[in-house]
Amino acid sequence: MLKVVITAPRGTMDSLIVQEAYKHSEIEVIGCVGTPGRDYIGTDAGLVSGVGKEIGAPVFADIEDLMDDGKMLIEKCDVVIDYSRIELSMAILQKCVEHGKAYLCGTTGFNDEQLEDFAQASKTIPIMQTANTSYVVTVMKKLLREAAGYLEQKAGMEIIEAHSDTKLDAPSGTAIEMGKAMAAGMKEKTYDDITFHSVRAGNTPSSHHVLFGCQGEMFQITHDAYDWRCYAIGACDAALYLGRKLEAGEPGSYEMDDLL
Numbered sequence: 001m002l003k004v005v006i007t008a009p010r011g012t013m014d015s016l017i018v019q020e021a022y023k024h025s026e027i028e029v030i031g032c033v034g035t036p037g038r039d040y041i042g043t044d045a046g047l048v049s050g051v052g053k054e055i056g057a058p059v060f061a062d063i064e065d066l067m068d069d070g071k072m073l074i075e076k077c078d079v080v081i082d083y084s085r086i087e088l089s090m091a092i093l094q095k096c097v098e099h100g101k102a103y104l105c106g107t108t109g110f111n112d113e114q115l116e117d118f119a120q121a122s123k124t125i126p127i128m129q130t131a132n133t134s135y136v137v138t139v140m141k142k143l144l145r146e147a148a149g150y151l152e153q154k155a156g157m158e159i160i161e162a163h164s165d166t167k168l169d170a171p172s173g174t175a176i177e178m179g180k181a182m183a184a185g186m187k188e189k190t191y192d193d194i195t196f197h198s199v200r201a202g203n204t205p206s207s208h209h210v211l212f213g214c215q216g217e218m219f220q221i222t223h224d225a226y227d228w229r230c231y232a233i234g235a236c237d238a239a240l241y242l243g244r245k246l247e248a249g250e251p252g253s254y255e256m257d258d259l260l
Contacts, residue, residue: 106131
């Protein structure tokens, strides 16, 4: 059984990950890390995340809080799954390096210096830092790379992404990854030749429309998520993958591509 710790169990994304991980036959949620001072600290993650019952996974205010047997929470896990905020994610990264744990990070909005910290950490632990754990989006990025390579001289390329009004970063991490995939497929144009548009409105889950505007015609590749559970399922599979890399002693920076 893969033992995982999940951050922000009341969050939109992480609550679904707790639910899917609890149902998974190969994963055990041993604890969660919440925001200090919140009323759910000390309660069971199953009640906090919407599982509907206790699952034997207490919610702590810090990943180095002690468990009943005296071991710190992070010492008892194999992988930390984290979709939270930048400050907490950077702290989690440091703890995972210190304790030799694999790290799946879905937080977005990191600057270049912070991304370099992830690159350095991947030399000692298995890491997946990704904006999207959907299998469909992973395939979509492959198609975008191919399309951009064929159409770079014939089309203007624009990415329109829409999310809820609570999402802070723009463009989305997924849109940025799509743009980088397109740039990797082109020989003459670059990432800077792609135009991004961001919409923040209502409770829009996630929508990415990539337009290739040509003379007299337009080609679109689109992904709309109407239920974030698709990302939670992918996150559980990614955690299992990282767990296997940890067991095999294979540090590195991994991507959802590796799971296909």
